[in-house]
Amino acid sequence: MESSKVREFYWRFFKKRITSFLANLYRSSITGDERDIHRTRLDMKKINSILEMFEMLNPDKFSTENFEVFKSMFRFSGKIRELQVNQLVIAKYGPETKGISFFIKYLRSRENRLSKQFLTVVQQFDEKKLKKSERAIKKLCREIKVRTLKARLEKFINKKAKKISLLRNYPSNPDNIHGIRKELKAMVTVLTLVSMVFMDEHQDILLSKLNQTEMLIGNWHDNQVLIEYIDRFLYKSKKLGRDYQLHLQVLRNKIMKSNQELLQALFPKIEEALVVIFPSSQPS
Secondary structure (H helix, E strand, O other): OOHHHHHHHHHHHHHHHHHHHHHHHHHHHHHOOHHHHHHHHHHHHHHHHHHHHHHHHOOOOOOOHHHHOOHHHHHHHHHHHHHHHHHHHHHHOOOOOHHHHHHHHHHHHHHHHHHHHHHHHHHOOOHHHHHHHHHHHHHHHHOOOHHHHHHHHHHHHHHHHHHHHHHOOOOOOHHHHHHHHHHHHHHHHHHHHHHOOOOOHHHHHHHHHHHHHHHHHHHHHHHHHHHHHHHHHHHHOOOOOHHHHHHHHHHHHHHHHHHHHHHHHHHHHHHHHHHHHOOOOOOO
8 A cells, every 4th residue: 555545544544533432422421321431442442552553653753642632531441341341250250149249249339430430531521632632643644654664563563572572481470461461462453553554464464363362361361350359359348258258269269260271371372473473583
């Protein structure tokens, strides 16, 4: 695809996401419905994706202020989504005992409270800052060159892969797994956007490998977040009945076992992805 068409594509993609975001934002501010809040968050994720691509493409001219427009809303909606995912993960490990049912009520009460706070944040949203960000992105769009995009992408992928290669040497540290997840997400985000305008077999193979890896580490992360919520709940609820505590401990143990299995499947997938990026030799 020619540079001019690539510029037009990304600008239209960005504008479409902004239009959808504003529509869902105002709808959620009126309804307070969790589905509308989730749609707003999905739009923000897509906008963040293209912002990450522009940051990769032109780090010297890209301002992190472009992310600040969505920061507080993204944080609140992320916490709400976290609580929703917790409840979905719990459902996988049934049956729902009295202790687990009590814990679910706690999660729902927190979700309702954060949803109300989210509406306050939405009402404070500064559309002028969004317009400023739009102008900055439009200017960056005009400067896109296909050759530069391909070169920066390769450099970006290699840099992230080297970080993953280092972190995977210490798999027993949960912080390192979180670090690998962060680098994987960045790679998948940017590579997915670039693959929309370039057809490349090697790129497609890598994206397929990364998607498989990200799915596994995403499941691990969802489980890990739930474990942390259970731990905090048990610590704060010291007067909780012993039977209720036991129900939650049993649930926690099941999740821990699942995470061990996920990690056993994860690291071979990481190695496969690194081989695609560094076919000759991997960085130590």
